[in-house]
Amino acid sequence: METKRTTFPSKTLPYAxxxxxxxxxxxxxxxxxxxAVQSSFLREDPFGxxxxxxxxxxxxxxxxxxxxxxxxxxxxxxxxxxxxLSMGMGLLLAVAVSRLVxxxxxYSTLLLWPYAVAPVVAGILWWFMFNSSSGIxxxxxxxFGVDWNHKLNGTQAxxxxxxxxxxxxxSYNFLFFLAGLQSVPQSxxxxxxxxxxxxxxxxxxxxxxxxxxxxxxxFIVNVNYTMFDTFGTIDATTQGGPNQATNILVYKxxxxxxxxxxxxxxxxxxxxxxxxxxxxxxxxxRYVERRVQY
Amino acid sequence: xxxxxxxAGLAALSxxxxxxxxxxxxxxxxxxxxxxxxGTKLEEIAANFNASQSDYVVTPVYKGTxxxxxxxAIAAFRxxxxxxxxxxxxxxxxxxxAAKGAVYPVYxxxxxxxxxxxxxxxxxxxxxYYSDPEGNILSLPFNSSTPILYYNKSVFEKAGLxxxxxxxxxxxxxxxxxxxxxxxxxxxxxxxxWVTWIQTENLSxxxxxxxxxxENGFAGFDTEFTFNGEVQxxxxxxxxxxxDAGLFKYGGPEGGADAGPLFxxxxxxxVMNSSASRAGVINxxxxxxxxxxxxxxxxxxxxxPKNSIIGGATLWVLNGKSTEEYAGAAKFFTYLSQPExxxxxxxxxxxxxxxxxxxxxxxxxDYYAQNPGSDVAINQITRGTPTANSKGVRFxxxxxxxxxxxxxxxxxxxxxKTAQEALxxxxxxxxxxxxDFEASNAQ
Numbered sequence: 001m002e003t004k005r006t007t008f009p010s011k012t013l014p015y016a017x018x019x020x021x022x023x024x025x026x027x028x029x030x031x032x033x034x035x036a037v038q039s040s041f042l043r044e045d046p047f048g049x050x051x052x053x054x055x056x057x058x059x060x061x062x063x064x065x066x067x068x069x070x071x072x073x074x075x076x077x078x079x080x081x082x083x084x085l086s087m088g089m090g091l092l093l094a095v096a097v098s099r100l101v102x103x104x105x106x107y108s109t110l111l112l113w114p115y116a117v118a119p120v121v122a123g124i125l126w127w128f129m130f131n132s133s134s135g136i137x138x139x140x141x142x143x144f145g146v147d148w149n150h151k152l153n154g155t156q157a158x159x160x161x162x163x164x165x166x167x168x169x170x171s172y173n174f175l176f177f178l179a180g181l182q183s184v185p186q187s188x189x190x191x192x193x194x195x196x197x198x199x200x201x202x203x204x205x206x207x208x209x210x211x212x213x214x215x216x217x218x219f220i221v222n223v224n225y226t227m228f229d230t231f232g233t234i235d236a237t238t239q240g241g242p243n244q245a246t247n248i249l250v251y252k253x254x255x256x257x258x259x260x261x262x263x264x265x266x267x268x269x270x271x272x273x274x275x276x277x278x279x280x281x282x283x284x285x286r287y288v289e290r291r292v293q294y
Numbered sequence: 295x296x297x298x299x300x301x302a303g304l305a306a307l308s309x310x311x312x313x314x315x316x317x318x319x320x321x322x323x324x325x326x327x328x329x330x331x332x333g334t335k336l337e338e339i340a341a342n343f344n345a346s347q348s349d350y351v352v353t354p355v356y357k358g359t360x361x362x363x364x365x366x367a368i369a370a371f372r373x374x375x376x377x378x379x380x381x382x383x384x385x386x387x388x389x390x391x392a393a394k395g396a397v398y399p400v401y402x403x404x405x406x407x408x409x410x411x412x413x414x415x416x417x418x419x420x421x422x423y424y425s426d427p428e429g430n431i432l433s434l435p436f437n438s439s440t441p442i443l444y445y446n447k448s449v450f451e452k453a454g455l456x457x458x459x460x461x462x463x464x465x466x467x468x469x470x471x472x473x474x475x476x477x478x479x480x481x482x483x484x485x486x487x488w489v490t491w492i493q494t495e496n497l498s499x500x501x502x503x504x505x506x507x508x509e510n511g512f513a514g515f516d517t518e519f520t521f522n523g524e525v526q527x528x529x530x531x532x533x534x535x536x537x538d539a540g541l542f543k544y545g546g547p548e549g550g551a552d553a554g555p556l557f558x559x560x561x562x563x564x565v566m567n568s569s570a571s572r573a574g575v576i577n578x579x580x581x582x583x584x585x586x587x588x589x590x591x592x593x594x595x596x597x598x599p600k601n602s603i604i605g606g607a608t609l610w611v612l613n614g615k616s617t618e619e620y621a622g623a624a625k626f627f628t629y630l631s632q633p634e635x636x637x638x639x640x641x642x643x644x645x646x647x648x649x650x651x652x653x654x655x656x657x658x659x660d661y662y663a664q665n666p667g668s669d670v671a672i673n674q675i676t677r678g679t680p681t682a683n684s685k686g687v688r689f690x691x692x693x694x695x696x697x698x699x700x701x702x703x704x705x706x707x708x709x710x711k712t713a714q715e716a717l718x719x720x721x722x723x724x725x726x727x728x729x730d731f732e733a734s735n736a737q
Contacts, residue, residue, distance in 0.1 A: 045734045046389060047396040048372045133552075151546060152708045241547060242704040258365055260694045261389075262730065 033274070040267035058268035067244065068252070068269075075248040078162060079226040086166040087218055090173025091211075095203070097174075098181045108178060115171035119229060123236030126164035150238065154245025157238045161246050164237060165230045173218050180214035181207065212292045220284055227277050249273050322622040323377035324354045327363040327607065328437075331573040335642050343629045350622030352379075359548070360385070360607065361693050367612070371396055376612045378619045379626075381436065383607045387424065388511065388690040390610055391432060392735045398611040398620070399432045400627065407624035415631075415649045419675050423604050423686045427513075433608035434627050437645040439570040440602045440675045441492040443589055446480070448582035449563040453479035460587030464532065467564070467590050471541040474563045483541040484564035485557065487550035489703050490696040491605055492566050492589070493533065494521055499603045499684040501525050501595050509682040511689040515732045519695075519724045522717035525595055530713035534706050544707055547700035554578070568605055569671035572644025586667025588674045600684040602674045606645060641665075646672055690731030695724040 008014065040058055044051040062068045097107045114122070129137050130150060138148035150157040184207050192202050208215075231250050234240060240247035240255055247255065253273060257266025328336045333356055340352045357363040360383035367380040382390055390397055404411035413421055413431050420435045447457035453474040461467045471483020486492055498505045503525050508517035536542035543562055545553025550567075557565035558578040566589060567575075575584055591599040609630075611623055629635060636652035639645060641661055647653040653672065656662060662669040678684075689695060702716040702723075711719065 043734050045393065046368050047393045049393065049395040050734075152544065152704060154708065239547075241701065242708065243701045243710070255697075258369075259361060259697070260691070261365065261368060262691075262694075 036267045036270050036274075038267075039263055040271050041264075043264050046261040046263075054264070058265045059272070062265065062268055062272065070244070071247055071249055071252050074158075074246075075227070075250075078158070078165075078230075078246075078248050079223055081162045082165045082169065082226045082230070083219065083222040085162065086169035087173050087215070087222060089166070089170045090218075091177050093170065093174045094177035094181055095207075097178060108175075111174050112171050114168055115175075117168060119165075119168060119232030120236045122168045123161075123164050123233040126160060126167070127237045130160050150242075152242050154242055157242055157245050161230070161234055161237055165226065165233045168233070169222060169225055173222070176214050176218055177211065180211045184210045216284075216288060216292045219288070220281060223280060223284075224277060227273065249276075319349060319351050320616075320618040320622050322350055322352045322379065322619050322626060324352055324379040324381070324609075324626075325357045325363055325367055325377045326354055326381040327357060327360045327383070328381070329356065331577060332437075332570065332643055335573075335639065339630070339635060339639065342635075343626055346629065347625070350625060352622070352626050361548075364389070364693070371612060371614070374614060376614060378615045378623050379609050379611055381607045382433070382610050384423065384438075384605055384686075385692045385696060387433075387608075388688050388692055388731075391426060391688075392515075392690060392731075396613055397432065398613050399426075399430060400434045400609075400611060401430045401432070403611050403620060403624055404627065407621055409624040409628045415651060417646065417648060417650060417653070417672075417676070419601065419604055419680065419685070420646070420648055422680070423688075424608055433610045434630065435648045436609045436630065437570065437606040437639070437643070438604050438608075438648060439568040439606040439645050440604060440671050441488065441496055441566055441589055442569050442670050442674065443564060443566050443587040444557065444571070444575050445564040445585045445587065446557070446560060446579075446582050447585045449474060449479045449560060450585075453477040453563070457583070457585065460585055461564070461590055462587075463593045464529070464590045465593070468532075468536065468541065471536070471563070475540060480560055480563040481540075482543040482556065482562040483536070484566070485543045485545045485550070485553045485562040486565065487545055487553040487567040487571070488548070488605075489544075489550065490548075490699045493529065493703075494526060494699055495687050496589060496602050497529055498523075498526060499601070499686075500589060500591050500599045502600050502681055502683050504683050505687050506689060510685070510687045512682075512685070515690060515728075515735060517689065517728060519689075519721045519728070522714065522721045525592070527714045527717055529592075530703070530706055530717060534713060537707055547704070548696070569644045569646065570606065572668070573642060584667075586670045588670055598678060601677050601680055603684065603686045604646075604675065637661075641668070644668070644671065646675065689728060690735065691727040694727050698723045698727070 041053060041055060042051045043054045043057070093111055097104050097111070100107060117125075129135050130148065132138050132149045132151065135148075138146075141148050148156060150160045188206050188210075189202050192206055197205065228250055230248070231254060234246055234248065234251045235254070238246045240251045249269065250273060253266050253269045256262050256269065260266070324340065326333075326336060337354055340354045344351050355377070357366050360381075363380065364382050364386045367376060367382070370376040401411060401413070403409075413425075413429075416431070416435055417438075420438050421431060423438075424433055424435055425431050443460060445460055450457040450470075453470075454477060455470060455473060461470050467484060474480050474483050495505055497503075498521055503523050504510065504520045506517050506519045506521070508514050511517045533542055537544060543552075543556055545551070545556060545565075553565050553567060554571065554574060556562040557575070560582060565571075572586075588599075589602060609627070611620070631649060633649060633651035633655045636647060636649055637655045637659070640647040640652055641656060647656060699720050702711070702720040705711040705719075706713055706716040
């Protein structure tokens, strides 16, 4: 025991110190979660005047509902596409900026700006650019023979929300990758260069493995972002349409609960979504983290 | 105790908001869904009421779309923060009628407060739609509308059509649209707001086709949808064909956010929309002349089309407020029902005159003669004898059902389903929602 240990004589002080955090967690996380779990077992009228216990009915119905099963698949596609696109772009930009000497700061500042944009605003910006009658992108696409109408074409609507959701997240990923790149020791890459490794080889054999803690962290953050935070983007652009083509799980929770007033099913959906993300994070830590070198 | 705090809070609020004689005034909050020209006019009505007496202040609060206003009111009710008065669209009528503990029926409110109340003064289609099975009116009719056809006379002329002749049947709509598009007078023949309300519910009513069993839901919760019939399928099929041919442009789900702009920019020569779009249409049609006409019909299905059905909204009073607030609400309702107030609102907005007196006042003012087309809506909704199929539709969970219908219509237009498949799927998904509603209101 060579390290110095500070000991506190008081037994209550540590509890008092963690109390605020615990309270916040309790009020803003545990309590609502408990309420959601509770109401997922009830059937209520919209006004909350009467409710009956229906057991697992809402869960049962969810997994028999082809629309819900479709939404799960759609969410997976959306999550993978947004994560890959935004992390890929973030890494690409970070590598590009890290090679710059004088203008690096200017570029980093500019690239960070989109992160300050609220999801709803980001959604509306892309919605304007993709607007089929007045947007600039459909106009340009028309020269390539693409007839853009995301109001009816489900695939195009999906592309729109993926692009809008990724764009915002690129900044975040860029920042972390840039920081990660700066911590890669110069001596290693220089040694590799002397040994004759080209820039591409150096990147894949040295830089990328050393970046793995950052990549792993961003992977989890991005998956959680696509699962929960993309609500605003979708609400501002497609509202889950056309014909549910962009109705991902988190939006469905909102649509069924707040528009449809089916609180029981909506609660059950949010519980499922929560379990889903918990499970995913667990798997990521269990299997992916093993391959991460800190 | 909680209620007392609420009252104290409201009193403090009204003290802050008003500068004169704030102590005696009771604030009555009114949540509504009227944006644009309609919202301005609505606020004017509230301001006039406030100026007409000194005991009550009606505070209108804009809460977004109809669906948003209803859901906010329900959420507020659960949190005990509800307004005294909320404007609910006709689609929410089933939900509100089932929520007996949340609603203070207007006929009871007026009786309790000793305000004059004569249901027979209202237009027959309006009373028919908003009464419970015992014939009591549960909410105050305020803004009722019905869809009509607006057309661009200038484009008609350019296309070589007679600008004074509106299309009467769907065959006319098709022929006129072809001529308009082929002559290059406009790039699209027609568009529509509210595919659900206009091209499905009203289509069924006008052609005397059942929309659902149990008198379109009026006779009980154990009802089922039947709008996947031959006429509806034929019409949806036509809309798809016309869309492919470039004669029809889709205006979007729900109210059809793009329908109005497509008409204003003269891209589409005709638009089918609520009669209450009148104020907006007249305001936006700066460079062309507008014509008004009844909705088209299929003359081989029905020779004498039935009446169209009601849309728009009524004012519901919610439980859990103070007696003073209810007194204020009742006074305000009496003010709203005055022929002068009603007629001014109707004439400005294009909503139907709710009371016979308001309609007669308009006639005596020579309003309908001076404003051609302003009586299209009222003539259309009162024509013929209403049948069980044309007196309206009343279903629970109907907001969601309309979303389902919108989605299936999009599936049709994108080519992934035929008209019959889309309607069949809408009916079976809609029936599931009806069963849910029945189950949650059966206790």
